[in-house]
Amino acid sequence: MTERPIVDFDHHSTEFHEDRVAGWAELRECPVAFNERYGGFWVVSGHDVVDQVSRDGETFSSKHQREPGDDGISYLGIAGIPRGRSIPTAGIAEVEGPTHVALRRVMNRYLTPTAIGAMRPRMEASARWFLDQVIERGRLDLVDDFTNPVPAVLTMDLVGLPLDDWHLYAEFFHGTIAHRPGSPEFDRAIGNVGAMLTRLGEEAAARRQAPTDDLLSDLVTMEVDGRRLDDDEIRSVLWNLVGGGLDTTTSLTSLSLLHLAQHPEQRQDLIDHPELLAGATEEFLRFFSVNETLTRTITADTTLGGQELCRGEHLMLSWLSANRDERVFERPDEVVLDRAPNPHLAFGVGAHRCIGMHMARTMFQVLITEVLTRIPDYEIDADGVQLYAGNPELNGVVHLPATFTPGPRLGPAERPF
Template structure:
């Protein structure tokens, strides 16, 4: 950390409610002033806000490690998210916090289950689940699009992918959304955190069940496939499951929710998609760029390296902002505008390199399908502005807590109950 100078040093507590509430403007200011800047808080760390530097960090997993290993044998303390304490009973977080040969082996196990072809083969099931949840609200002419639709559809599909009982979707959705969408002082957040050990135990118990009762699902693949020449422990399997379930439940929900909010507040864009549904995939890419549900990531430098003209030292913590990189005017024309006709959209919403989001194909296809279904069946929905509630402040995720809407009532499609 002695590579920082007075000119590239700031004193910002990025965990305060004031910073979190205005974080997008603050990140933009940093990008314009000094895209790679050293922050003295929390033991000191580098904040990286421009596209080129964020991409450099994301691509180079050997130099910028994403693992959590405070007592690593190489003498570096890989602490994960700067300034955020980690519960002692939660080990490293599966896919996202494993590096090296184990990570490569894990990706080889999971990648075949999450390719575009694999996801497309599940499209009929996705359509059935989406159709049924819309059937549950279409006749009423009013609903909460987040609570009644964008939350349950990805939750059910994620649990089914894991091999778990999908009728229990609300139990998991309530937990993971509470830990992302409420401030740490909120009673709902505190209540969820208090149940975190129980949730961990439930996932671990299911992993143990699958060891004895394998099936054709992700959990079975995890418990039966060796990584780096050995089978993973129960806690390692649970950490991977935690990572996959949390990602599947929250990120797609956040993306579709913000997309529907944009369309509900920009009628010209909504009309374009209603009239020409072939634009929906491009709209999903633009919503990914503009809203970037996964906002930030923290890595640790494993060697001295230059980044954005700054000298990063071995052991330094590096905090990157995907959302600010996705709004860099050096890469995106009119970055603060949502444009469905961008010729090239090289957004970083799914990351880059070896840790690029393994569920990106799932997120894309689910999001396209869900936007299409809403626009075709309740496309005239109007948002209750007073009832709309985005996440109050979260450095890691951006999402929507609730979004009440009214629309012209329609007819049920006859989709089969997914829980029968």
Template sequence: MTERPGCPIVGFDHNAPEHSADPVASFRRVREQAPVAWTEAQGGFWVLSDYASVFEAARNHEVFSSARSSHGGEGLNNVIPKAPSRLHIPVELDPPEHRSYRKLINTLTAPAAVAELQPMIDRWTTWFIDEVIEAGACDLASVIGVPAVVTLDWLGMDVSEWRRFTSALHAPLAEMRGSEAYRRAVEEDVPWMQERINETIRERRAAPGDDVVSYFLAQSVDGRPITDEEVYSIVELLISGGVGTTASLVSQTLVHLSQHPEQRQRLLDQPELMERAVEEFLRAFAPTQAMARTALDDVELRGCPIREGDRVLLAWASANRDPAQFDRPDEVVLDRWPNRHTAFGMGVHRCAGAHLARAMARTMIGQVVERMPDYVVDLANARTYPHQGVNAGYVSIPATFTPGRRRGPAAGTGSRP
């Protein structure tokens, strides 16, 4: 570690293969060296890795902005380096503009609204597990398609296209830049997704239905009708959240529970623990590893001089394992409480879909534990995302288990929720 005037410089790049090989160890190294530090990677940015610094910056949107700017290049402001993307509303807006759109989403994702979605979550989870339960072997990554399908169903879009939506929104962040999977997602799947969303918006403008896209099209923003482009931006953001984050959390959790069968048995014996357990899984396996901000003014943070225009990475996953905030931070403690983790972010940009994500995670993990209580993951052949700088998780989780019975219609009947 060398010194930059006024602050430490660390050799850190969350986009590097060595980080993706072990994100927990990578963040631990930088956190122990300097919780606020500068790295020369990706054109240079600040990395905040302890709980106190992440907490302070996340709650100071006046200085640490989520809005798009030319600093650090063009594209999605919330990642370093920026990714090609249309504007995401409201996460790429700061107050007061942010509030006008956020209140529209909050209506749909409040606890009471999510409770109404529980039957849909139950049906889709049951259907996905039914597809594999009789075989005694499967790739559990197929089961974690539930959040993508629930999100598309909720929006009123074609659920049969969930895999391509997943690729379009997840691959640009989870695949290594320059790979064939990254190229295909950016050049083929993203344009396809954009047209599918636009097509749905045109259809709902002409003939509104009882779905979320129709709901947004009927809304007003600051006294004027919402535009189609604004609805597109919100819908793409909701799909992005549904496709990536909950699947990331559940994939990591299922692998962990295979490695710790005593915890899985405890959840089976005491299902009332699931609510707190999911909070602990969120802390230990934060699906979104880190998000970026842009400094709007000169500010000193922990003695380091952050300048206007500097890019700043808030490492949620690292903050969640800070020993100054959490006792035994690298252990999964199913009944840990209180648990003020940062997995959903903090401040005005705290994840609007947190209640929905929790409901899906509880249901998916609960059904797998109940219906496949002895599943064993083939760890030697399990594959993590090639790039784990933004989202951590698994693309393949081969597992075996004692075959069980379907709960829905028999396989091959064509029935689907």
């Protein structure tokens, strides 16, 4: 066996997190290398190899296989993050084969471009209503008052969960992703886990008794190999779907609004030329890559980028690094609103490609349009900006306070969703 190129970095450290764009640029000099930390794992950072791995789900599996001696570390989750017994495995994201295909088929009905197009008026009504609650004040926290609640309510709506429960899920996912384990904010958020799982279980049980025409009903009544999913499977699929829907779009929108405040000429371009928004969406997806990394498990000895990888080893994929690869993107560290082509991998690629991507794109565009048309002069209070403490999987903003010229409510006064 040839010698493995070794790299040494701790993706959990503040040091790596704070300078990670430069860190990944250095790592890309050897796009497939081995890091001996956390039990050892391959680090895949080049656009071509990230793409290759993602398309070959047979050799590079997303499946979470509990085996004797398994310490509870998820195979999809990043090395060094203990999952904890009470938290379900990551639903559809860690399932392969016929069950994966069947689950995607059921969910897809609600997530096609046509289905999301039909949802758009509800997205607009939701964005309008949340902005109405603060627009007369001239001040808001763009995260707490806008980019967090809107995707949360819409995710409840997508699945068929009670809309008023959005707080429970948003506080959990936002709190545990934004803050480091051991911090008071993290502990407070993780305290919600029992209540969330109970609520998910109750809702699933109610639909089993009396199915309606919604995604949750389809999930509890679907059959794979002649059997229905059990409670644990349902909870874990819902967990993954709700988790996927919530914090990702929130982060993408918050980071983009921060960027536009810091680049007034680009904000003005988007205001003057709304037709730029579709391309700009892809560019913000590429540039921020809010889902920064994920992991795969190698199921058979193989070669990748000239390296020999062995069955049973783990591998970290960096979407963030792939999306900044200078071999594919000119001026990769700049936001170019009309970049074309833009073959970014922010939603992944292959069988596990983000199933919520059409919803994410549309929610993002609705949220940005609402801000740019109703509070176009918003200014960020730089002292109050708080970014995520350093989560190696996801990037985002905790607080984004802003002021703007107050405007009128558009109504209705009652929540229209």
